[in-house]
Amino acid sequence: DGGITQSPKYLFRKEGQNVTLSCEQNLNHDAMYWYRQDPGQGLRLIYYSQIVNDFQKGDIAEGYSVSREKKESFPLTVTSAQKNPTAFYLCASSKWGNPGTGGTDTQYFGPGTRLTVL
């Protein structure tokens, strides 16, 4: 089946620890994204990547880091510098259009990882 997978589904972290959330896609999409969702709120962009070995900060990148060594994978590390990391984290991917002619294509989301800091 083609799609986006995220693991783990639930993650618990002690204060001061770094944790890494996995995101894999087999849709052959160029672009990948990480969002954070808090209860009753919309999605806020953490990081995005248009191509391998390149990524850009989103609106709330502080306390997070990413890598894009492979087209299929875009892991997110939540560092101890993130002061309020408890949230639902969503990964997405899309084809990448020419921004001058319309920007990105539709984003497709994974099932999410719920991170709780103990």
Next chain:
Amino acid sequence: GESVGLHLPTLSVQEGDNSIINCAYSNSASDYFIWYKQESGKGPQFIIDIRSNMDKRQGQRVTVLLNKTVKHLSLQIAATQPGDSAVYFCAENMRGSARQLTFGSGTQLTVLP
């Protein structure tokens, strides 16, 4: 600043009735819009999209209407079913933006028996 917003945070409808979920956007440079459905504890699911050169687009039981004059987007769901209960988000993308989508806060749709 530019934003995507929804008129109502919650909407309750009777099973079998039609649902209309609204979205206002303020960025006139936005040229691509998407509706997503998100069930509790799951990732958003693509429903339908529309580009700014269109006023209406239909899918299976869903229709999206775009009114660029008043910067308004709506999602119509025909014959609403219990499985339609979820949070619905609209999202926009700006022409020329190397970024991505900007999401609204969502509307909770509840289908009553």
